Each structure stands twice: as structure tokens, then as C-alpha cells.
Amino acid sequence: MALTTKTTSEWPRVLTLSWLRDKYAAKQLRPADVVAEIIRRSEADQAMNIWITPPSMSLIEPYLERLAQTAPEGMPLWGVPFAVKDNIDLAGVPTTAGCPDFAYTPDVSAVVVQRLVCAGAIPIGKTNLDQFATGLVGTRSPHGETHNALRSELISGGSSSGSAVAVARGQAAFSLGTDTAGSGRVPAALNGLVGYKPSLGAWATKGVVPACASLDCVTVFAHTLDDAMAVDLFARGVEESDPWSREIAHPFINKLPGRICLPKQTPSFYGPFAESYRLAWVNAVTAVEAVGLPITYVKMELFTEAASILYGGPWVAERWADLGPFIDSHPGAAFPVTEQVLRTGASPAYTAASVFQAAHKLQRLKLEAKQLLQDAVLVMPTCGGTWTRDEVRANPIGANSDMGLYTNHCNLLDLCAVAVQAGEAEVNLPFGVTLFATAENETLLCSAAKRLSSAFTDKQLLDNGGVEIDEEAATVAPQTAKIGAEATATTLVAVCGLHMRGFPLEKQMQACGAGFVREAESAAKYRLVKLPTTPAKPGMIKLTQGGAAIRLEVWEMPLAAFGGFAAGIPAPLGIGKVELSDGTEVPGFICEAYAEAGSEDITAYGSWRDAVDHNRT
Structure with missing residues (x-):
């Protein structure tokens, strides 16, 4: 533009x-x-x-x-x-x-x-x-x-x-x-x-x-x-x-x-x-x-x-x-x-x-x-x-x-x-x-x-x-x-990678006025991939059949900050609806399906945190 x-x-x-x-x-x-x-x-x-x-x-x-x-x-x-x-x-x-x-x-x-x-x-x-x-x-x-x-x-x-x-x-x-x-x-x-x-x-x-x-x-x-x-x-x-x-x-x-x-x-x-x-x-x-x-x-x-x-x-x-x-x-x-x-x-x-x-x-x-x-x-x-x-x-x-x-x-x-x-x-x-x-x-x-x-x-x-x-x-x-x-209204946001607690982009969440709410799991419908980016980051892709539950975090963010936050997320990632294990849907990080090609499948680890910990050891 x-x-x-x-x-x-x-x-x-x-x-x-x-x-x-x-x-x-x-x-x-x-x-x-x-x-x-x-x-x-x-x-x-x-x-x-x-x-x-x-x-x-x-x-x-x-x-x-x-x-x-x-x-x-x-x-x-x-x-x-x-x-x-x-x-x-x-x-x-x-x-x-x-x-x-x-x-x-x-x-x-x-x-x-x-x-x-x-x-x-x-x-x-x-x-x-x-x-x-x-x-x-x-x-x-x-x-x-x-x-x-x-x-x-x-x-x-x-x-x-x-x-x-x-x-x-x-x-x-x-x-x-x-x-x-x-x-x-x-x-x-x-x-x-x-x-x-x-x-x-x-x-x-x-x-x-x-x-x-x-x-x-x-x-x-x-x-x-x-x-x-x-x-x-x-x-x-x-x-x-x-x-x-x-x-x-x-x-x-x-x-x-x-x-x-x-x-x-x-x-x-x-x-x-x-x-x-x-x-x-x-x-x-x-x-x-x-x-x-x-x-x-x-x-x-x-x-x-x-x-x-x-x-x-x-x-x-x-x-x-x-x-x-x-x-x-x-x-x-x-x-x-x-x-x-x-x-x-x-x-x-x-x-x-x-x-x-x-x-x-x-x-x-x-x-x-x-x-x-x-x-x-x-x-x-x-x-x-x-x-x-x-x-x-x-x-x-x-x-x-x-x-x-x-x-x-x-x-x-x-x-x-x-x-x-x-x-x-x-x-x-x-x-x-x-x-x-x-x-x-x-x-x-x-x-x-x-x-x-x-x-x-x-x-x-x-x-x-x-x-x-x-x-x-x-x-x-x-x-x-x-x-x-606007600042009094908030939305939940599901995060599964670098924006989680202890990772480098946690500060972006906090800078937007977001606060950690709870740990959660997605519905058993997702594949987790490691994108070939620098730094490496995960992508959660929803499948029509099969898939696994991915452990993630749910945060709460002021709506006044949410639009700018979502607009700044680089492709192939974006914000969509993430289905949780209890059947509810909340806004959260999703990944476009085309990114699966050339990415490492890390679904078996169950979460980005565990995948990172495994690589460290």
C-alpha cells in the first residue's frame, strides 16, 4: 500500500x-x-x-x-x-x-x-x-x-x-x-x-x-x-x-x-x-x-x-x-x-x-x-x-x-x-x-x-x-x-510460540497491556511445525482430519492494542480462531497451510516449549 x-x-x-x-x-x-x-x-x-x-x-x-x-x-x-x-x-x-x-x-x-x-x-x-x-x-x-x-x-x-x-x-x-x-x-x-x-x-x-x-x-x-x-x-x-x-x-x-x-x-x-x-x-x-x-x-x-x-x-x-x-x-x-x-x-x-x-x-x-x-x-x-x-x-x-x-x-x-x-x-x-x-x-x-x-x-x-x-x-x-x-474492553489471545512466557516476544504481549491468564490445550486437530525463519518459530496448522492437541497459553489483551498487534504479525502466521480442548474458540496464532512445505513437523513434542527444551539437551 x-x-x-x-x-x-x-x-x-x-x-x-x-x-x-x-x-x-x-x-x-x-x-x-x-x-x-x-x-x-x-x-x-x-x-x-x-x-x-x-x-x-x-x-x-x-x-x-x-x-x-x-x-x-x-x-x-x-x-x-x-x-x-x-x-x-x-x-x-x-x-x-x-x-x-x-x-x-x-x-x-x-x-x-x-x-x-x-x-x-x-x-x-x-x-x-x-x-x-x-x-x-x-x-x-x-x-x-x-x-x-x-x-x-x-x-x-x-x-x-x-x-x-x-x-x-x-x-x-x-x-x-x-x-x-x-x-x-x-x-x-x-x-x-x-x-x-x-x-x-x-x-x-x-x-x-x-x-x-x-x-x-x-x-x-x-x-x-x-x-x-x-x-x-x-x-x-x-x-x-x-x-x-x-x-x-x-x-x-x-x-x-x-x-x-x-x-x-x-x-x-x-x-x-x-x-x-x-x-x-x-x-x-x-x-x-x-x-x-x-x-x-x-x-x-x-x-x-x-x-x-x-x-x-x-x-x-x-x-x-x-x-x-x-x-x-x-x-x-x-x-x-x-x-x-x-x-x-x-x-x-x-x-x-x-x-x-x-x-x-x-x-x-x-x-x-x-x-x-x-x-x-x-x-x-x-x-x-x-x-x-x-x-x-x-x-x-x-x-x-x-x-x-x-x-x-x-x-x-x-x-x-x-x-x-x-x-x-x-x-x-x-x-x-x-x-x-x-x-x-x-x-x-x-x-x-x-x-x-x-x-x-x-x-x-x-x-x-x-x-x-x-x-x-x-x-x-x-x-x-x-x-x-476502548481500553476497558479486552479479548483473549492464544499464543503458542515466541510470545509465551519466558520467550523473547513475551515483552510484546506486555507492551500491549496483555496479561497471562492460564495454560491450555488446543483441540486434537492441529499439526505443529517449525518454520524455517530467523529466529525459528512455530506454526499451528488446523487439519480437516487427524491432528493432535498442542499445549499453549491464553492471555488477555486490551482491544485498543489488539488491532495493531495483529496487523504486525508476519506471514505465514496470522490471527484466527483457535479451538481449545473444551470446544471453545478464542483468537490466537494460526499458520497458513502452505507453510508446511519445507518446515519440520514437531507435533510429537506437544508444544513449542518442549521442542525447544529437547533441542537444548
Whole structure:
């Protein structure tokens, strides 16, 4: 099929993984077309100060050339463009951390960036940030204040300001940020996105300029939780050379928590939209209570006490330990308010004894949090309000402190978190909540986030008479507008080869949001052959007479991802109906009969797994 010529009006307002996969599978779009459109959009939004190193064909061309030589089915993120916060290394591109005098050009990319590139994703540029990742407002940069994606007069949130706005403005399908005190969650809330912050150490921080190395996390901004989970699948994993890295399994959306924890007292709200935020929180609580999970109302003192340690205690000295020598040796190089914050870490009040006192206090609070959140997820506002950029400029310290009111405790208590949208406080003023769980309960976190996101969407539609508020999204990007509804529908998929657990293409299943359901057998009507491909793979051919039962696996996949997945399967394989031993039929891998010629008959082994094991021995 010939490639179509894309016009500006045909492009969706935002880019998602499912839309890109569908277009690539149908051969209606090439990665180069997507990059060209992103460059056009970034140039049109230049005044919004989203980028430090903006997208350019010279930067991106080597990645496009690599993809041109690689089959899409072998790289689950093939052709997906992503932005990189400019405190995360991208090989051959300066890392500035928002400070030109600090800049250096790395030879290798950060571990998470390299993992995503290996999965086929395209890094397109380096985004603006609050300098040295010190701030939650998005205004502390010599490269200009990053504008909010929806209302330009408002703050974007920080420190991962450019990363969030790039995704919200359709200049990337997802982006990487960092999070020490809320930088991967606040910008998501203010720009209408999902912000996923994995557990400490789950994503390697090697190649990231440290803010507080013991607390730093790399995070992802995306339009849906499914997209964030697809990125997590490849970014996650132990890095042996990273001292902060640890093994924490990829979460699945398959187990809800035993209860939801909500604040016992109504949270405080601030700024010019405080009352609108308060009403939005009341609506969000109503939606949470209607989900049907048990609710526990808890006091917030534990989390407030932990949060106070970050900037009101000796932990601020960790920032100075990393950046103090540079600040002292480069007078005037730092943004004034950033230097003011960093220098508090040099206070003589922060003695060695005070560090241990705080550490012991924090250990007690961690234990309390773990006991409170056993088999539970905590829901809080992501932000208690927001401001215009002018207002923050007039009160930079106070505004920034308020923005961290419901975020600063998270990493200190070793919690994972996901910020999701919970409707609007006003038109084009998103309201977000964050879900928190202990490090070992990321699956509970993601399952609850999925359920609550649907509840918030249903509540918003009900409040508006069943009509979507964002008419632009519905007309310009109809496919994007449907994703939330489609994601709740699933289909079973029978797999018999490389997509089974433990085989190389299992990650494709997981990247599509699929989860393993059970082992099963086909009806005794099939022949299993080993196709002469590289790598070798099996083909299941249904016979009119005879045949044997083949052991396989049944998975469950979101319908939103199923079409693109099926379209990417190379001949002679395809998706058809597989008859199981109990007589039911489910979609699954089948093989065209002509492929039997020249293939090895391995039916006697009973399964691809046993055939492989036999060859190994």
C-alpha cells in the first residue's frame, strides 16, 4: 500500500502509542513523517519554551536510519517518539540540567534512554526544566518559563516542565522526567497527563544528573496509563553498574487493593483557583467512594511529618553535596532562586548528628506507612492549586513550597505513585489526584489507577450530560478520544510460540497491556511445525482430519492494542480462531497451510516449549 500524504488537519492533536501503531501497521505513516510533524509543531510553539535542544532532523536522522533497517514486529516501541528531560543523558547531545555553564556532552545515553532506544523508540530532543531539577513550578530556567499546555498564562509545573508540555502539545508520544519531590507528578496534573513514578531503584538512574541521589527517580509522562505501562516494561530492570538500582517486578493491571485510603480531613487548597480545586476534590472523592472498594479515612500527619524532612531537614544537604562545588566555583552561573534554595543545604545546622536523627525518624515513618498501606492505596490531590506565571515570579519560594504539599513525602517513604486526571476544576484547568502504594505493591497501584481513571471519566461525563468537554479533541483527534473507553474492553489471545512466557516476544504481549491468564490445550486437530525463519518459530496448522492437541497459553489483551498487534504479525502466521480442548474458540496464532512445505513437523513434542527444551539437551 502506498504511503498517504499527511496534511496538518489529519493529524490528531496528541500522539499515542495505539494511534502510531495502527498507522504504522496499515503503512499509512512512516516514522520520518511523524518526526517532520513534530518539528513543525515545536517550531510553532517555540515561544512556549518547551525545549533546550529542540527536535531537528540532524539529531533524529540516525535513529530513523536504524529503524529503516529493522522490522517493526521485533521492536515493540518501533517509531514511537519520546522527549528527554535535560538532566538525563542522550548520547552526543549536551546535558545542561538547565544551566549553560554546567553543560557537558555524554558519549553514552542514560540507561533508561538506551533501553527505550533498543525497543525502537526515537529520542527527539532535550526538554526545559527547573534548573538542576530544583523546583515544582516550571519557571526557574534561564531558557525561559515553560508555558502551561492548556492556558499559557499559568505555570506548567516542574521541574519536568518541558517534558510534560511536549507530550500535552503533541510533540512526543511520551517523555522522560525525573522526580525527587514531585517533579514527575505535578506537571502531569497541570497539563492533563498521566505521570508515573516507579518505586525507587526500579528504573536505573545511571546517566541522570543527581538532585538527591538517594531519592531520585526517572519517570514517564503519557496520555494513558496503558502507554505509561508500555514504557515501564522496557525502562524497568536492574542495572548492575548502578548502586541505586534494585529488582522490582513490572506491575500488571490484574489485582485491586483491599481498600482505598482517603484523607480524614479535607485537604488544604491554595492560589487563585483554590475554591475550584476544593470542589473538584469533592467530586473526585465522590467518584472514588462509588467504585465499590472499601474506604478507610486516615490522618495525614504521618505524610506531613515525612514531607517536612525534605526541605526542612538535613536532606537538603544532599543536593548541596552534589552541586555545591559547582555553585561555589561558578559564581552567577545558577538561576538566582535556584542558588538560594541549594545554599540552604550548606547551613551549619545540618550536622552529621542531625542527619542520623532525621534518618532514624524517617525509618520509623516508613514502618508506619508500610503498616498503614498494607494491601491498600492512598489517594490525595496531586496539587492543592496553581498560579499564573506572574504570581509565581512574585512569590517563588512560597508558591513552590505549596506545590509540594501533597508530593514531598513520596520518595522519602519509599512509595511508588501515579498521577491521573480526575476531571476539571474549570475549563482547561485539569484537576489531578495521585495514588500512592508501597514499593512492593505497584500492581495494586496500577490496578487501582485504572479503575479510578474510568470512574473519574464516567463522573465527568455524567456531570456534563454525557457530552465530552473537549470538542477539539473529539473532532481533530477522534481516535484519541476513544482510547479511554476502548481500553476497558479486552479479548483473549492464544499464543503458542515466541510470545509465551519466558520467550523473547513475551515483552510484546506486555507492551500491549496483555496479561497471562492460564495454560491450555488446543483441540486434537492441529499439526505443529517449525518454520524455517530467523529466529525459528512455530506454526499451528488446523487439519480437516487427524491432528493432535498442542499445549499453549491464553492471555488477555486490551482491544485498543489488539488491532495493531495483529496487523504486525508476519506471514505465514496470522490471527484466527483457535479451538481449545473444551470446544471453545478464542483468537490466537494460526499458520497458513502452505507453510508446511519445507518446515519440520514437531507435533510429537506437544508444544513449542518442549521442542525447544529437547533441542537444548
